[in-house]
Amino acid sequence: MTWRWSATTTPGTSHKERTMKICLNNKEVSMAGESLSVRELLTVMKFTFPMIIIKINGRLVKKEDYERVFIGDGDQVEAIHLISGG
């Protein structure tokens, strides 16, 4: 359950033989690799809404950081899309 920045982790493109389990919106999800960026997660999970609140282990990840913040085994991720209207 740690906060991973790209400088200290291996991107998800290597170690394909490994798998990781994360908790995404309160459901356990298994994926290949040992880590992936927030951007990669959104692509893999087909989260196509343009505006999404992302929290990793309770900490908010800003949209501008989606490429450089990585998610790893055991992380708890919340992804909530924001809808226009008010």
Add this chain to the structure above:
Amino acid sequence: MKSKLEKLKGSCIGIAGCGGLGSNCAMALARAGVGSLVIVDFDVVTLENLDRQYYFLDQVGQKKVLALRENIRKVNPDIDVQAHDVRLGPDNVVDIFKNCTLIVEAFDRADMKLMIIETVTERFPDKFIIAASGLAGYGQNNALRTRRLGSLFLIGDETSEVSAELPPLAPRVGIVAAMQANQALEIILDDLALVGDDDAWDES
């Protein structure tokens, strides 16, 4: 009860956007007894706004923040209303809302909602933000709900996006605005703590 009223009187609530959510939420907070409001919007009142926003025919063409301040003062002239006729962005959010107890997100566009949630979470770790997402259309009262993620409260059905077929209508917008105001009262009157009270996924 007197001490609770005093507590409300001593609180300051920031309202980001004075459209359907912001105008109705501000009026509810004013009537409930909140002492200070910081209201922010750059827009003017149009005829179309009257379908759900707390303005009147004779206010069409006026700046929203000035019209809303006038309406609040008609209810209670003692409330301190700070009106900012400006477009909010990451650069001015901190300065405008720095003295507020908490902030209500009342924008229309999703990108603006994300902007203020990101900015408040990052720059004001000691403040709650009450946002709204999913309120278009009519009916489905019980789909409107509140959930908490740390310092963020998110209110709405999280699915109903505004479109030509699904316009924002007065009842549902008003309900969500009132829920935002109601959440603000709970935070202030019950002294909700920023850490430890997180019940993010308890209800799902």
